[in-house]
Amino acid sequence: MRPQMLNKDKKSSPIIGTYTSNIGGHAIQYTVKRGARCRYARIEFRPTTGLSVVIPRHYAPDRVPALLQEKQEWITRQITKQRPDIHLNNPLRIAIGNPITFLGHTIRVTRNSAFGACKKGAYLMGDKLIVNCDDAALEKVVADWYRKQALLILKRKVDETSALLGVKYHRLMIRGQKTRWGSCSRKGTLSFNWKLMMFEESVIDYVVLHEIAHLQEMNHSKRFWTIVARYCLRYHEYRKWLRLHGQQIAGLAGE
Template sequence: MVQVIVPQKLSQQVIDDLIQKKTDWIRKKLIIQQSVPTYKPKEFVSGGFFSYLGRNYRLKVLTGDRQQAKLKHGYLEVTVKPNQKSDQSLIRKLLQNWYITHATEKLEQKTETYAQEIGVRPSRIKVKEFKSRWGSCSSSGEIIYNWKIIMSPGPIVDYVVVHELCHLVHQDHSKQYWHKVRSIIPDYHSKRDWLKVNSSLLEW
């Protein structure tokens, strides 16, 4: 369903003309909305799939003396003590710590690479968890990334990095800003649409 909210003084003809002009845009937004997959809460047990840089890895919960998480032989392995194998909150925490560590490493590398290309230098780079965005850039030049973006394919991560770095040039979303983004990532629209459609897949 499409709901149109307009000022009361607008005539029906003006409203119809406006809708006609925006038909392609409305159709595109509806397609994106209908493509959004249903969110399914993750279960932190052996056999579950978790994405890293766009590739799915099966989780393997092992027991041992040392609590740890690592990517090994195509599996995301989480080791807990024998009496903790069913403790999903602990497994989640260990897995999240692994993601944050690797997200920090990858995002710092990508930020350095693209910062040189754009000709900017962030004052600080941090990785944390956001509820509703993938990154932020402060007026002081500090860039903060949502660690969950590291679950998406590499080109999507690149887009988020460039998106934030370009705010060091333009602190808004003006035409000049998007022109700068496009100069680095010409098909940024497709990356932005991917995030709109698949963001629920990056949630736990």
């Protein structure tokens, strides 16, 4: 079976191309790359970048489909394992002693007993978010902490993903919208909701990928979803998950 060529990357890239093959009854997309120092062909799977095959210098790319057939059980297992299996532990109420969610983990809001003598703010210690403030400032202090984390984490993810897709963005903004997780303007400004920080990283990666894919395709056309699918095979599930759980978070304070 010959793979169907979808896209050929730039000459400078070690990527030979992106193909689709029928593996275990599913149409699965994968990328074939040359590995400078690799001696044997190897198959890799990552939730965000999907399936890729790294082949040595003299390995003919048309041998790859047969290799994939040979390893189809392993591949199917990797792909079906990748479900956004995320639970949110009462993310809605920011109060002292309450569990809230950060990157899919439960953390507990705990007040520093000496908060009066400390600079107003919050910091993470193990599974505790220690806050230095009174009740009146609590929501804002916690939201500000999330925003700070959002900027650090999203900056790294946005830089990595835009480099991966070979696109440039203009700037990155963190917001607290009620109804959106992210957006991409025509000028290339990427905005993300700090409340994404409550989700598991794989969900955040999907939202980042989605907005960055808009830098290539400013719509939700078939071409847009083809770009998304190239780097996130199970994007349907992330979309569904965000629709289901999104509302739980969106109403949170800290606009």
